[in-house]
Amino acid sequence: MARIGVFVCHCGENISATVDCHKVAETVGKLKHVAFSTDYKYMCSDPGQTLIKEAIKEHNLTGIVVSACSPRMHEPTFRKAAAEAGLNPFLCEMANLREHCSWVHEKNDMTTDKAIDLVRTLVEKVKINSALQPIKVPVTKTALVIGGGIAGIQSALDIANTGHKVILVERSPSIGGHMSQLSETFPTLDCSQCILTPRMVEVAQHPNITLYTYAEVEGLDGFIGNFTVKIRKKSKSLDEKICTGCGLCTTKCPQKKIPNEFEEGLGFRPAIYVPFPQAVPNKPVIDREHCTYYIKGKCKVCEVVCPTKAIRFDQPDEVIEVQIGAIVIATGFDIKRADFFPEYGFGKYKDVIDGLQFERLASASGPTSGAILRPSDGQVPKNIVFVACAGSRDPAKGIAYCSKICCMYTAKHAMLYKHKVHEGKASIFYMDIRSAGKNYEEFVRRAIEEDYVNYIRGRVSTIYERDGKLIVKGVDTLLGGQPVEIVADMVVLATAGVANHGAEELAQRLHVSYDSHKFFAEAHPKLKPVETNTAGIFLAGACQNPKDIPDSVSQASGAAVKVAALFSQNELTREPLVAFVNRTAPPLYSTCVGCFLCQSVCPYQAIEREDFKTRDGKIIKTVAKINEGLCQGCGTCVALCRSKSIDLHGYTNNQMYTEVMALLNEY
């Protein structure tokens, strides 16, 4: 006979403030088969767990229901405690009294009644739980890092340095990401490329790193420790083994007027190109969309001039499949572009630019070799205005969040401008200055006090052109909302950081969650900021939310440690919550009729055919059989099975019906 223990947690006051925990324990304690019931302040604490373990032993419990927080939070904790007391961990269930009850309802009898119902339901369920044994699976000790920006580079290097293989996939022709576009970095004003390029080279030369640039992840199958990833290596129209990277082709290409992505449209590039001089790998690719040969069918100048005959016009895309054990997503961010700001004339006036364009102007390797010049006429701007929070913190525009990096880079931009144009005037419109970070506030003070940057607290309503000048209209809220009008030569908008293009599609391909802004979602906002909801997939950098370089690098190293910890084991134990086909003895009388509808809906090809044969080898019946290694336990087959022959451990038909009956019927 079942002997169930119920443990009601107060969670300090988190649960007990709205739910009468003592009453819950008392009421449930009177139920049939409940052998022990108690409430305690903190069940997850050491004494709380000891209480559970001792009760299991003392009362010889056959199942327990811990009524506390979400099972997504502490189920592993309590299952482990149960196992330590000799109870099979799968005979432990959790009733979610915190997230689903006390935190979302008022303090009244109904809330306590709901809590009792939730606990009761799981008491009934746990009575028919079966003791399950974890499944052991091997670990493929190769990691995949998606995205070759600073976060991806850091993660790849850290994992590779622990001695494990890493595959780094980057969709553009070179690694480096946004950091390679930056001129100087705050708060030290050291040159971005000078600190980044050695890392990029290290990636290319590391014996444990395989680098695929101009490649994208197309699909993912499998599970933690045992993923199979499909990577499309886009054709570079070039034999990389022969190419020496001399660059002759790029200088001779007749197509020269293609807007340069790396220069944020401020410069041009040919159709066969290396994105920037320090690119890794430093070998060109042909942009087939703009190449004359692919458009008109003739040209082939690059093929003619190439000294090593490395050009391959007919080279196809290559799709490869690799086995990996863990994934780090480091796909970074993007910034809001032109059409988002009609009131600021962005996209209409050439001298209204965004932050990344300013970085290129200020960069020594940029289109102006580091001189701050107006894109319209190449003149030095005498008066420059920066607009912080262009799009960020603007719920009306759909972006309620703070983009975090803009306050700092705007201060940096103003400083860089003042260092290059000494007599120039720089003004910054801001909402608040958010400069939390090591040496950040000091940096902003330096901009104000040493470089005389004019900070105006207020927002800009409109920007328009008059006599070749930009009129910036805003308010100064520190002067009681007094209107301010500045006649500027150039305006730089610190546009909101947004999810990178293609992030949503990638999230869907990898089966990880993302938020309403298409940023990747972490498993827990505080305690699992590096993990995703999908085991074995981790996050690094600005693909999660806008982040500065130190934050991205820290998280990338964090993700690398998670991967290394995973790879430190030879075998993983997986939860045995997988489907199974009911078996009879003798198996011939199995209720499965072999219709294989289940096979057609299984997303993991986990359903196999099993033949029953006579002694002379004649097949008399074919039934379904689950491959436990492949099954992920979604249960789609269970709901579909016409003969109710397939079931799912942990969520059996019997358990689910029992839960419904218990929840709705009086006790």
Add this chain to the structure above:
Amino acid sequence: MSEFEPKVVAFVCNWCTYAGADLTGTSRIRYASNVKIIRFPCTGRIDFMLLLKSFANGADGIIVSGCHPNDCHYTSGNFHAKRRWIMFKELMDFMGIDMNRITFSWVSAAEGARWAEVVNTTVARIRELGPYVSYKQMVNTAVEEEVTND
């Protein structure tokens, strides 16, 4: 009890809506306590017979909720659920079951506020519709008659 308090059961998937409802809690957004959640691994696991079973046992309303299309943790479970739901809805409507009592929705793990909204609108609607006694009576009477015929 003076006022009618609807009994609403929610069948939700573990990866999106269950986590979304956790987020509702973490964000301390209040909603009607009439809803009680039963956790499934995936909406694809939800046997729609459970919905009928719930009505037969006194549920006044039901919520089925899972991951948005394309976001399924198991790739395609929510598509199968959706397909099954379309068939089921037509059939049940034809058979005379009040489909206003069932809410089918997608709530992601990041949509805590949306979960509260789904619950509150459903509970308000069921409150207006009143208790669903007719179904329970119908099912239970049928059983009794069968017994007396023997």
